Amino acid sequence: MTLLPPTYDIARSYEENLSAGPVYAGAIPPAPASRKTWSFLGFELSSPIGVPAGPLLNAAYVDLYAQLGWDVPVYKTVRSVARASHPVPNCLFISTDTLSEADAHSVRAVAPAPQSVAGLTITNSFGMPSMAPDDWQADIRRASEALRPGQLLVVSVVGTPGADGRGLEDDFAHTAALAKAAGARVIEANFSCPNVASAEGELFRDARTSASIVRKIKQRIGDTPLIIKIGALPEEHLAAVVEACLPFLDGVAAINTVPLSIVDAEGNQALPGTGRLKSGVCGAAISEVATEMTARLLRIRDRLNAKFAVVSVGGVMSERDIDGRLAMGADLVMSATAAMWDPLLAHRWKDSHG
Numbered sequence: 001m002t003l004l005p006p007t008y009d010i011a012r013s014y015e016e017n018l019s020a021g022p023v024y025a026g027a028i029p030p031a032p033a034s035r036k037t038w039s040f041l042g043f044e045l046s047s048p049i050g051v052p053a054g055p056l057l058n059a060a061y062v063d064l065y066a067q068l069g070w071d072v073p074v075y076k077t078v079r080s081v082a083r084a085s086h087p088v089p090n091c092l093f094i095s096t097d098t099l100s101e102a103d104a105h106s107v108r109a110v111a112p113a114p115q116s117v118a119g120l121t122i123t124n125s126f127g128m129p130s131m132a133p134d135d136w137q138a139d140i141r142r143a144s145e146a147l148r149p150g151q152l153l154v155v156s157v158v159g160t161p162g163a164d165g166r167g168l169e170d171d172f173a174h175t176a177a178l179a180k181a182a183g184a185r186v187i188e189a190n191f192s193c194p195n196v197a198s199a200e201g202e203l204f205r206d207a208r209t210s211a212s213i214v215r216k217i218k219q220r221i222g223d224t225p226l227i228i229k230i231g232a233l234p235e236e237h238l239a240a241v242v243e244a245c246l247p248f249l250d251g252v253a254a255i256n257t258v259p260l261s262i263v264d265a266e267g268n269q270a271l272p273g274t275g276r277l278k279s280g281v282c283g284a285a286i287s288e289v290a291t292e293m294t295a296r297l298l299r300i301r302d303r304l305n306a307k308f309a310v311v312s313v314g315g316v317m318s319e320r321d322i323d324g325r326l327a328m329g330a331d332l333v334m335s336a337t338a339a340m341w342d343p344l345l346a347h348r349w350k351d352s353h354g
């Protein structure tokens, strides 16, 4: 198996991909006939498979992936103010040796393109760019209209400290309210982005701030379900964060990318520009870290006798990986990196699980 071109052209800028993408020359296979449905946060879904925040830049991407059977598309993280992307390159291949949590913040070198999706690990670095709210709200309305019965649109939001004079917490809540007004059925608050140098990058480590933000968001979005997206944490630390947020929370999605220092063959910073030595790693290499985080969230949910949904993200590269996360007890399974290079993955899984 050779690697096909991804739906996001990694040689081109974010803006070019936004206006010209997605890249897909294949056919749209007919949806497999299945009568089975999956329940998630009160919605009835055709499958428990989604694309997490990132690869779906706008309604055109959401439309393509919905047609290809990814039933829970997450609209890439938006802000309350327009923000440009980091310059190209934004995605580089790196070696696929499995990472452990202890490897976070260590150094890894870029590598040649792998031969197959199984060996696919990349770093991605965009800095959470965003269209202006009027533009993304109109686009989210188009994305909602592209979905079929049994599909669910989640919108990922992040707060921008100082935007229009709002503090981080108020801006998170404001942005979530804008996303809800545009038609988001579920809001995901991104508490973890290794590719920004500012405060919003590692919020999930701080139980008090996280709880205070989810409380403010919930005050604004009412009964619209709220998910937080987080990175890897040791079990007791994770339990403290979940417990603090629990009164306002409907689900936890984990993990976001794992931050590493990315260097070229000479050992120099691989991505150009200040603050870009550290960059988020995703794909096959983070599978173990992600699987362990899913196990921790499920244990914590049991221990607290709580009801929040667990969304397993990270290193899901194959049908087998989807089965594995579901067998653990995850409510939803999502793939970003594999979904970009293997957009038919969800269809194949559904075809063999009818």
Ligand SMILES: Cc1cc2nc3c(=O)[nH]c(=O)nc-3n(C[C@H](O)[C@H](O)[C@H](O)COP(=O)(O)O)c2cc1C
Binding pocket: 052, 053, 054, 055, 076, 077, 124, 126, 128, 156, 190, 192, 229, 255, 256, 257, 281, 282, 283, 284, 286, 313, 314, 315, 316, 334, 335, 336, 337, 338
């Ligand atoms: C191209 C790309 C862009 C991403 N952008 C975002 C983002 O805007 N917000 C977010 O919460 N996560 C973002 N992520 C992280 C993914 O949602 C996911 O957590 C991570 O890639 C791990 O999953 P994977 O191993 O299947 O890629 C992005 C990932 C990729 C590959």
